[in-house]
Amino acid sequence: LFQLSVPLNFIGGVYREVQQAFIDMEAMFGLRDARPKIVDVEGAIEYDPATHGSSIEFDELKFAYDVKDTTPRGKGGVRDGVVDASGDDGGNGRTAAAAGSKAARRPILRGTTFSVPQGKTVAIVGTSGCGKSTLLRLLYRFYSPDSGSIRLGENDISAYTTRSVRRAMAVVPQDVVLFNDTIGYNIRYGDLSATWDDVVDASRKARLHDLILRLPHGYDTVVGERGLKLSGGEKQRVSLARAILKRSPILLCDEPTSSLDSHTESEIMSNLKEVGKDTTCLIIAHRLSTIQDCDVIVVMDGGRVVERGTHDELMSLEGGRYRELVAFQRSHNIEEENTEDATL
Ligand code: ATP
Numbered sequence: 001l002f003q004l005s006v007p008l009n010f011i012g013g014v015y016r017e018v019q020q021a022f023i024d025m026e027a028m029f030g031l032r033d034a035r036p037k038i039v040d041v042e043g044a045i046e047y048d049p050a051t052h053g054s055s056i057e058f059d060e061l062k063f064a065y066d067v068k069d070t071t072p073r074g075k076g077g078v079r080d081g082v083v084d085a086s087g088d089d090g091g092n093g094r095t096a097a098a099a100g101s102k103a104a105r106r107p108i109l110r111g112t113t114f115s116v117p118q119g120k121t122v123a124i125v126g127t128s129g130c131g132k133s134t135l136l137r138l139l140y141r142f143y144s145p146d147s148g149s150i151r152l153g154e155n156d157i158s159a160y161t162t163r164s165v166r167r168a169m170a171v172v173p174q175d176v177v178l179f180n181d182t183i184g185y186n187i188r189y190g191d192l193s194a195t196w197d198d199v200v201d202a203s204r205k206a207r208l209h210d211l212i213l214r215l216p217h218g219y220d221t222v223v224g225e226r227g228l229k230l231s232g233g234e235k236q237r238v239s240l241a242r243a244i245l246k247r248s249p250i251l252l253c254d255e256p257t258s259s260l261d262s263h264t265e266s267e268i269m270s271n272l273k274e275v276g277k278d279t280t281c282l283i284i285a286h287r288l289s290t291i292q293d294c295d296v297i298v299v300m301d302g303g304r305v306v307e308r309g310t311h312d313e314l315m316s317l318e319g320g321r322y323r324e325l326v327a328f329q330r331s332h333n334i335e336e337e338n339t340e341d342a343t344l
Helices: 003-010 013-029 132-139 162-167 183-188 196-205 209-213 232-246 259-275 311-315 321-343
Strands: 056-066 105-116 121-125 147-152 169-172 250-254 280-284 296-301 304-309
Touching (some): 056 132, 105 296, 105 304, 121 132, 183 232, 196 209, 196 232, 232 259, 259 280, 296 311, 296 321, 304 321, 311 321
Parallel strands (some): 121 280, 169 250
8 A cells, every 4th residue: 555655655755855854954953044054165075974984073163153143943042142242252251242233143162072983872961052953053064163173984074065964964853844645655755765664664663663553544644734643752753764764874863852752752762773783873862861871971061061971970970060960850850740640
């Protein structure tokens, strides 16, 4: 049944495939208005993960948004931030009159340094607005750093064509956009040349297969706005299945914030292991309970990395920031659970 629907779906499919990465990135970062500002350098080479490798190294990255860009969007927008008119405050956090000033820049990354070894999973944590998404936007080349560098494999990221870099990255956003099409197609979309067996395999790895079999028409069930509505966590699993099918060497994942989906969410995290042992994963993590098995946890604050290590290493730091965040979330969750108990 699923295969019957493929030829029809194929029309427009190629176009959609090109669009998909952008849809996901827009969904991930609320970049609906932003256009890539990066032009490839002359003689830029095609990024080939097999040849160049897929480790990622952020080195002393500094980045500021133009203040005129700071219309609040999505969950972002201008917050209580410090604004500096010079474009680089050297981390001193001087305040300048930003509103209306064309030259004003708002420093977000103030010398961020850490690396993601090839095939490892690194989680970035930090308070809202500390620059986690900004870091991934730079990696996806929506912006260039003001100073410092990003190394991808054996070269600086700017040595490659932007297109080839993006092609190597699969994005699992928090709010996945599904097409009004069958769920089978929505998965297969990760690789239109995939066989039926590949699709089922990817959906098993994303823990989606059993759920799909329970749907009224199985893999032929139409989902999306005009079809069956899936929960946020389920949609994210569709996105993960796509990423598995695509076999991207690099996976960027924005973990859901919704506490309602916490069970599904922890499944997503454990499923990342299924993505492939050679896949380099970078995750923006919101719920610390789910990232304990990550190879490295990077804690950001004020645009810099303040701690890094495994969960156990960070938990053993007396007075550490990670410990503080974990304690805060635990007490917060306990409150939530108590509230739930009280209403039951
Ligand atoms: P969250 O956990 O809430 O998603 P985050 O750590 O991912 O936050 P970023 O999205 O990187 O934070 O944003 C860092 C800061 O930069 C925020 O204060 C945000 O308002 C601001 N910001 C984000 N996008 C832009 C933009 N296009 N122009 C100007 N400022 C922006």
